[in-house]
Amino acid sequence: MLSIAADKIDSLFELIGSKQPLYLPVDNNSGKADFKKWEKGVKLSSALKTVRSAKDFFFPKTEHMVSYKVCGKEIEVEDPRKDVEDFVIFGVRACDAKGFECIDNVYMHMNPQDSYYTNRREHGTVITLACNEPVKECFCSTYGIDASLAKASGDVSSWCADGTFYFAANTDKGKKFLEAAASVLKDADDKAVEATKKSISEKIEKLPFAHLDISKLGKVTPEQMNKIFDKDNKTKIWEKASEACLGCGTCTYVCPTCMCFDVRDFATGTDKGIRQVRCWDSCMYNDFTQMAAENPRHTQKERSRQRFMHKLVYYPMAHEGLFSCVGCGRCLESCPVNMNIVKVIKMIQEAGEL
Amino acid sequence: MQDKLIARAKELLAEGKVQKVVGWKKGLFEDDITPAVFTTAEELDKDFVFNKYCKANLSKYLVKITREIEVAKSTTRMNNTMAKQRDPNAEDKPIPQAVVLVFLKPSDTYSFTQLLKENRITRGDVYAIGVPCQDTLDGGDVCENCKNKKPVSCDELIGIEADIEPVESARMAEVAKLEAMTADERDAFWKNEFSRCLRCNACRDICPACTCEKCVFDNNKLYTSQKVAETNFEESLFHIIRAWHVAGRCTDCGECSRVCPQHIPLYLLNRKFIKDINEIYGEYQAGSDMETKPAMLTFNAEGDPETTIVYDRSHDKEAE
Amino acid sequence: MIMSENKNWTPKIVAFCCNWCSYAGADLAGNNRLEYPGNVKIIRIPCSCRLNPLFILRAFQRGADGVILCGCHPGDCHYSTGNYFARRRMTLLFSMLDFLGIEKGRTRVEWCSAAEGVRFAGIMNDFVKQITELGECKKLEDVRCKTN
Numbered sequence: 001m002l003s004i005a006a007d008k009i010d011s012l013f014e015l016i017g018s019k020q021p022l023y024l025p026v027d028n029n030s031g032k033a034d035f036k037k038w039e040k041g042v043k044l045s046s047a048l049k050t051v052r053s054a055k056d057f058f059f060p061k062t063e064h065m066v067s068y069k070v071c072g073k074e075i076e077v078e079d080p081r082k083d084v085e086d087f088v089i090f091g092v093r094a095c096d097a098k099g100f101e102c103i104d105n106v107y108m109h110m111n112p113q114d115s116y117y118t119n120r121r122e123h124g125t126v127i128t129l130a131c132n133e134p135v136k137e138c139f140c141s142t143y144g145i146d147a148s149l150a151k152a153s154g155d156v157s158s159w160c161a162d163g164t165f166y167f168a169a170n171t172d173k174g175k176k177f178l179e180a181a182a183s184v185l186k187d188a189d190d191k192a193v194e195a196t197k198k199s200i201s202e203k204i205e206k207l208p209f210a211h212l213d214i215s216k217l218g219k220v221t222p223e224q225m226n227k228i229f230d231k232d233n234k235t236k237i238w239e240k241a242s243e244a245c246l247g248c249g250t251c252t253y254v255c256p257t258c259m260c261f262d263v264r265d266f267a268t269g270t271d272k273g274i275r276q277v278r279c280w281d282s283c284m285y286n287d288f289t290q291m292a293a294e295n296p297r298h299t300q301k302e303r304s305r306q307r308f309m310h311k312l313v314y315y316p317m318a319h320e321g322l323f324s325c326v327g328c329g330r331c332l333e334s335c336p337v338n339m340n341i342v343k344v345i346k347m348i349q350e351a352g353e354l
Numbered sequence: 355m356q357d358k359l360i361a362r363a364k365e366l367l368a369e370g371k372v373q374k375v376v377g378w379k380k381g382l383f384e385d386d387i388t389p390a391v392f393t394t395a396e397e398l399d400k401d402f403v404f405n406k407y408c409k410a411n412l413s414k415y416l417v418k419i420t421r422e423i424e425v426a427k428s429t430t431r432m433n434n435t436m437a438k439q440r441d442p443n444a445e446d447k448p449i450p451q452a453v454v455l456v457f458l459k460p461s462d463t464y465s466f467t468q469l470l471k472e473n474r475i476t477r478g479d480v481y482a483i484g485v486p487c488q489d490t491l492d493g494g495d496v497c498e499n500c501k502n503k504k505p506v507s508c509d510e511l512i513g514i515e516a517d518i519e520p521v522e523s524a525r526m527a528e529v530a531k532l533e534a535m536t537a538d539e540r541d542a543f544w545k546n547e548f549s550r551c552l553r554c555n556a557c558r559d560i561c562p563a564c565t566c567e568k569c570v571f572d573n574n575k576l577y578t579s580q581k582v583a584e585t586n587f588e589e590s591l592f593h594i595i596r597a598w599h600v601a602g603r604c605t606d607c608g609e610c611s612r613v614c615p616q617h618i619p620l621y622l623l624n625r626k627f628i629k630d631i632n633e634i635y636g637e638y639q640a641g642s643d644m645e646t647k648p649a650m651l652t653f654n655a656e657g658d659p660e661t662t663i664v665y666d667r668s669h670d671k672e673a674e
Numbered sequence: 675m676i677m678s679e680n681k682n683w684t685p686k687i688v689a690f691c692c693n694w695c696s697y698a699g700a701d702l703a704g705n706n707r708l709e710y711p712g713n714v715k716i717i718r719i720p721c722s723c724r725l726n727p728l729f730i731l732r733a734f735q736r737g738a739d740g741v742i743l744c745g746c747h748p749g750d751c752h753y754s755t756g757n758y759f760a761r762r763r764m765t766l767l768f769s770m771l772d773f774l775g776i777e778k779g780r781t782r783v784e785w786c787s788a789a790e791g792v793r794f795a796g797i798m799n800d801f802v803k804q805i806t807e808l809g810e811c812k813k814l815e816d817v818r819c820k821t822n
Contacts, residue, residue, distance in 0.1 A: 030617035034550065051616055052552075061552070136383065208382070244389045244415075246559035250615045253552045262581055279581050282554075287574065336556045336613030337410065338381055338388045532773065541775025541813055587735055587816035594774060598727055601766060623770075630769050635762070650766075653758035655749065661765045661783040664772060 002178055003166045003188035011184050012165075013038050013090070019180075021087040023057065025050045035089070044091065048135060049330065053256035054096040057089055058120045059103060062279045065116065065263070069273040081119045088125045088177065095140045095328035097128050097153045099256025102315070102324050106259060116278075125173050128154035130200060137329030139209035139342060145326055148200035161196040164188070212345055214323065216354040218316035224352040228313070229305070237351050241344060242304035244337040249282030251339075254330040257311070260288075283307050308344045355513055356404040359485065362512060363402070363455055364395045372455040372481050376415055378408045389415060404457070404485070411609050412456055413466040413475075414562045420479040423452045455481045460514065463505045464605035464641030465562035470507065471644050472603075474565050484508035500525075500608075506642060525606070526629050529622055533669045548589040550616040553581060557610035557620055563600040563640075570595065597623040602631060602648035605641045633667070634659060685805040687714045687740045688733040689798070692722045694752035695787045696744030702791030710798035722746070722783075723756030727767045730781065734814035740780045740805035744797070747785040757785070779808050 004012055016022050017038035025045040026036040033047035035054065067078040100121075107114035108121065131138075131147040140147055149157040155174035159166045166188060169175040178185065204210055220228065230237055252258040262281035265274055281288060284303055289295055297303045315324035325341055332340040348354070359377075366372045375398065379390035385407040392398050427449050437444040458466055463484055469475045484505035504518040505511060532540055555571065558564045571592065574581075597620075606628060610620040631638055631649045635658070638649055691697040697718050703710070719725060722745025733741045743764060751757040764783045772778045784797045 028550070029546070030550075030619075032617055051550075240390075243391060246556065248554050248556035248559045248613075250552070250554040250556050250613075253554055254615060264581075280552075281581060287572065332382075332386070334615035336560050338386045340382075340386075342382060537772065537775050537777045540773060544774050585816050587814055590774065590814065591731060591735070594731065594770065595728065597770065598767065623773075626770060626773050627766060630766055634765065650759075650762065653755065653762055655755075655758055658748075658758065658761055659765070661761060661768055663765060664768045664778050667769075668772070668778065 001166055001168055001188050001190045001193065002182075002185040003164050004185050006160060006163045006165055008184070009044060009165055012181055013042075013044075014040070015181055015184055016088055016177075020085060022090060023087065024090040048131060048133060048138075049093065049328065049333075051330075051334070052254055053099060053328065053330065054089055054092045054126075055099055055103060055256050055259075057087070057124055058100065058117055059107075059259060059261075062277055063116060065276045065278055067273055067275045081116060084119055084123050086123045086125070088127065090127045091129045092126050092154055093131055093328070094128060094145050094147045094149055094153050095138075095326040096256045097126060098140070098143070098145045098326045099328075100126070102257040102319075102322065102326070103259050105319050105322065125156070125177050126154035127156040127158055127167075127174075127177070130157070130159045130196065132160060132196070132200065134200070134204055134207060135329070136208055137332045138204075138207060138327060139212060139329065140327035141204050141207070141210045142212040142214060142327050143323050143325065146201075147204055148197040150197050150201070159193045159196050161192040164192065166190070166193045168193075209327075209342055212342065213349070213354075214312070214345065216352075217312050217345070217348065218321040218323065220313055220317075220352060220354070224354060225313070228348050228352040229309070230351070235351060237347055238301050238305040241308075241339070241347060242301045245284070245300045245304050245339055246336060247284045247286060247300050247303065248336060249284045250334050250336065251331040252282040252284060252307070253280060254334045256326055256328055256330075257324045258282075283310075304339075308341065308348070311341065312345065312348065355485070356402070358512055359404050359457060359483075360398050360402050362483065362510075363392070363398055366455055366481065367395060367398075371453060373452045374419065374454040375402075376412050376419065376454055376456040377402050378404060378410065378412075378457075391415075391419070408459075409609075409612060411459075411462045411465055411560070411562055411607050413458060413462050413469060414560070414565065416454065416456060416466070416480055417469060417474045417565050419454050420476045423450075423454070423479045424476055426450050426452070453479055453481050455483065457483050457485050458505070458508065459485060459487045460503050460505045460518075461487070461500060461605070461607045463507055464639065465607055466641070467507045467644065468603055468605055468641035469562060469565070471641070472565075482508045482510075484511040484514055486514040500606075507644075526625060528619075529625050529629055530669070532622065532626075536670055544590065547618045548593060551589045551592070551618060552616060553589070553592060554615060556613045556615065558596055560609045560613045561596075561600065562605070562607065562609070563603045564596070570599075593620070593623060597627060600624065601627040602638070602650040603640050604628065605639070634663060683810050684713050685739045685802055685810075686737060687711075687742065687798075687802060687805060688738045689714050689716045690719055690722070690725050690729065690741070690743045691716050692724075692745040692752075692757075693718055693720050695746035695750070696722075696784075696794065698788035699744075699786045699790050699794040702788065703795045704791075706791050708791060708795040710795045711802045714798050714802065721751065721753050721756040722760040723751075723753070723763075725760060725764075727763065730767065730771075731814065734776070734811060735816040737811075737815055739808070739811040740782075740801060742782045742784060742797075742801050744784050744786050744794070747787055750787065776811070776813055777808055779804050780811060 013022060022038040023035045024038055025033040025047060026042050027045045028034050033045035033050045034052065035050055036042060064080045069076045107117040128149055130149045134147055152170040155171045156177055157168050157170060167178060169178050260281045260283055261278045263276060263278045265276050267274055283306060289297060297306060311324040316322060363375045375392040377392060378387045379401045380403040381388055387403060387407050389410045389412055392402060430447055430449050434446045466482060470477055503521055505514060604624045606624065608621055614620060635649045640648060691700055700716060722743055725743055730741050745757045745760060746752060748757055768778060768781045771781060782801060786794050786797060
């Protein structure tokens with residue numbers, strides 16, 4: 001276990017940040033925290049969560065995919081993947097780190113592989129930070145995620161206890177990071193860390209949604225599925241659940257596991273270059289899955305239903321029980337009309353008699 | 355207060371005067387409120403809530419609900435006409451009347467009136483009850499400087515007086531502060547704020563003035579589509595255009611800033627338009643009555659100043 | 675003082691001219707061989723009221739440094755009331771653009787009738803001079819639609 005005093009943490013940031021891009025949660029002028037690139041003078045935020053999740057670094061809001069330009073008879077291709085440098089993200093919470101795993105399953109471990117995402121994953125070092133003060137909106141423990149980082153999470157796990165930051169490497173990348181920072185880190189025993197882990201676990205147990213029962217959601221029978229899906233609109237559960245939904249897409253953008261995107265091309269200027277860009281898309285929008293004839297999901301009810309079924313039923317069916325929700329609570333906090341997945345879980349359980 | 359409202363709603367439902375109630379539904383926590391439609395007394399008893407977290411402006415949901423009611427009416431009328439053509443002795447089916455009860459805080463009543471003026475809501479299908487704001491203060495600057503304390507266009511008032519003196523408010527103070535910076539400083543301020551914008555469109559979706567069937571931002575062929583912005587320009591563009599489209603119709607309800615997940619101070623843009631309209635074309639509060647035309651839909655041939663007034667009114671700091 | 679990183683910069687101005695008065699005025703300026711800079715691009719619209727604020731934003735997006743709207747004198751609009759609406763619209767729009775950081779000097783509205791060829795040339799010369807002093811406008815530029 002290595003450590004550094006909390007009031008000296010800036011020297012660690014400077015050591016790392018001067019050699020490669022370092023990102024950490026920073027307070028912005030609206031009083032909330034966002035991941036920002038480290039530069040001299042930037043202070044680590046003490047907020048529990050950033051407004052957007054850490055998936056932004058591997059699956060960015062917009063990503064330049066490729067540019068083509070015609071030069072005589074040749075076509076010049078510009079591939080921005082080679083421009084991605086090694087970088088470090090500090091202060092990722094356990095929920096966000098688990099979210100990476102959900103996206104990895106689809107973009108890295110399936111065929112064809114998403115080379116842009118994989119490229120960034122290979123270049124990124126993730127340093128997780130335990131959550132000293134979980135809030136009532138958190139329910140990561142429902143999914144077996146440990147906010148006290150008793151289980152290895154990310155490349156390096158870190159804890160803040162008694163005015164000191166402690167670090168433990170989990171992977172080779174993590175070991176390399178700690179070696180690079182060796183000059184400012186000291187050896188330490190893990191007594192304070194064990195005490196912190198215990199106190200965090202106790203706090204989590206007291207949260208209102210610490211243990212929602214999702215055991216049966218991962219393996220619903222066809223009969224239960226029919227009841228939950230409510231195709232003939234008998235129980236009207238999805239109508240009631242989505243009547244206030246605006247279809248704004250905020251939930252998909254702040255969610256650590258949402259990964260849909262749209263690809264668009266732009267012609268750049270008179271030299272006829274073409275630039276292909278991908279950007280986040282949201283299944284809540286009315287033109288998602290738009291086809292020539294129409295959109296098969298006509299109303300917000302179908303779209304909301306699809307999103308929650310994907311996260312709680314379809315994804316675990318396809319990925320051995322792994323849920324596409326990590327209990328970070330961002331959708332609870334950001335939704336303009338306060339719809340959220342906890343309410344939906346309870347509703348699904350009641351409807352499917354799970 | 356909550357019990358009074360539930361009791362009144364149940365009364366009106368029982369008398370058959372209203373068939374639906376639009377109100378606020380309890381959630382998992384005290385501050386977790388969702389707008390919802392109630393149709394029975396049991397639902398009201400179980401889920402209706404009214405507390406200081408009921409900030410949501412319910413007037414926009416009436417657009418969809420009253421349209422459903424009107425469509426049901428006109429479909430029945432059409433079917434009756436067709437039936438008569440086939441058989442002159444056919445009996446007319448009764449036109450389904452339905453009225454929806456809605457609870458409106460004073461600020462919401464202005465959005466309601468504005469929507470009535472624009473013919474988006476059918477007045478006969480709505481029974482509006484004005485209720486007081488329960489000190490919803492942590493709406494930040496928007497609520498603190500609320501000018502709209504006097505309810506308008508309500509059928510009934512519970513817990514609030516009809517005649518309230520207009521309040522002096524300092525709601526333009528932050529706008530004036532920005533006006534006093536140089537153009538470059540303002541540019542830096544807004545680029546900083548807009549860089550966080552996700553293009554989630556929550557501000558547009560919740561705004562009572564934004565009720566276009568097909569929004570200009572829903573068009574993927576245009577460079578203004580609803581997806582995430584690729585460049586600075588697109589981020590700013592959305593906000594300039596949206597503020598422009600609601601100019602003169604914005605009632606300053608503050609919903610746009612409340613729902614923004616990135617807490618961008620959108621109310622500053624809308625208040626800037628309101629300030630300009632008030633100072634150049636005369637005091638105007640959108641939605642305060644049914645007759646006055648909004649500033650953008652009218653003109654004063656002799657009285658309107660030339661565009662050079664933008665220079666005369668400028669409070670810019672002198673740039674070095 | 676020319677403010678631009680690009681030494682070869684010349685201002686790009688877009689002028690929206692209403693068909694009945696100001697476009698005819700521009701024609702008259704041409705007939706009389708009155709000179710004004712060639713970097714003013716004229717776009718003809720039927721009435722100044724046709725100008726959708728999105729057009730102005732589009733011009734800035736594509737790299738314009740200044741935008742000017744020319745119309746009939748108030749009271750003389752070919753369609754009676756168009757320029758009254760345009761006047762209100764542009765006042766609020768320019769005020770908003772200024773609020774967002776686009777300097778006031780980059781936008782202008784001028785009234786120019788069909789008989790005022792000299793006035794038209796004078797307006798354009800003055801506006802180009804003003805934009806040259808303000809320098810290049812990078813604030814609303816969109817790299818995907820660059821014209822150079």
